[in-house]
Amino acid sequence: xxxxxxxxxxxxxxxxxxxxxxxxxxxxxxxxxxxxxxxxxxxxxxxxxxxxxxxxxxxxxxxxxxxxxxxxxxxxxxxxxxxxxxxxxxxxxxxxxxxxxxxxxxxxxxxxx
Amino acid sequence: xxxxxxxxxxxxxxxxxxxxxxxxxxxxxxxxxxxxxxxxxxxxxxxxxxxxxxxxxxxxxxxxxxxxxxxxxxxxxxxxxxxxxxxxxxxxxxxxxxxxxxxxxxxxxxxxxxxx
Numbered sequence: 146x147x148x149x150x151x152x153x154x155x156x157x158x159x160x161x162x163x164x165x166x167x168x169x170x171x172x173x174x175x176x177x178x179x180x181x182x183x184x185x186x187x188x189x190x191x192x193x194x195x196x197x198x199x200x201x202x203x204x205x206x207x208x209x210x211x212x213x214x215x216x217x218x219x220x221x222x223x224x225x226x227x228x229x230x231x232x233x234x235x236x237x238x239x240x241x242x243x244x245x246x247x248x249x250x251x252x253x254x255x256x257x258x
Numbered sequence: 259x260x261x262x263x264x265x266x267x268x269x270x271x272x273x274x275x276x277x278x279x280x281x282x283x284x285x286x287x288x289x290x291x292x293x294x295x296x297x298x299x300x301x302x303x304x305x306x307x308x309x310x311x312x313x314x315x316x317x318x319x320x321x322x323x324x325x326x327x328x329x330x331x332x333x334x335x336x337x338x339x340x341x342x343x344x345x346x347x348x349x350x351x352x353x354x355x356x357x358x359x360x361x362x363x364x365x366x367x368x369x370x371x372x373x374x
Contacts, residue, residue, distance in 0.1 A: 176360055187366040189364070249304075
């Protein structure tokens with residue numbers, strides 16, 4: 146069974162540009178989470194989807210971040226326009242309904258110059 | 259305020275030594291869940307263990323063991339007879355029942371370096 150996949154693995158962009166990160170959860174996992182780790186600090190929650198609905202987006206830093214999960218399958222996280230402080234590793238995780246163990250992807254390392 | 263504290267930033271050991279990683283959490287919930295994840299150099303977070311607040315029994319899995327103590331709000335992790343493959347960043351995480359389902363609060367992580 147394929148695990149959680151994320152694309153791209155690395156992205157280097159300039160301040161002001163737009164970047165879109167993609168996450169493909171484990172098939173059948175209705176719950177999808179985005180997290181971010183900035184500069185060796187703790188991994189912080191961004192938001193939670195249940196199927197295509199945003200269940201909790203309390204961790205989204207500001208309105209430059211837009212997450213979508215059309216059709217309840219894969220999810221995208223768009224940063225527009227990117228700022229220097231957006232640099233970090235963005236993790237995606239999925240959870241099978243009725244359970245609570247999160248399975249994480251390898252992360253996307255975003256560098257904003 | 260940070261709810262999960264991993265005070266050790268980095269621990270270096272020589273192979274075969276034991277290493278204990280500390281995790282202290284803070285919550286007002288009576289129902290909560292604690293997790294440990296391993297992040298090897300490849301980057302993904304690998305699930306190691308899940309423990310709910312009502313189960314204080316310590317657990318052993320091979321060379322790994324976990325000591326959960328509610329009295330001190332700690333969930334420490336010990337690697338016995340460490341190996342080079344244990345080199346990774348280890349994260350402790352808390353999920354509170356009062357919070358949205360599955361939302362994790364992570365500690366800052368502890369880098370473990372095992373040298374031959």
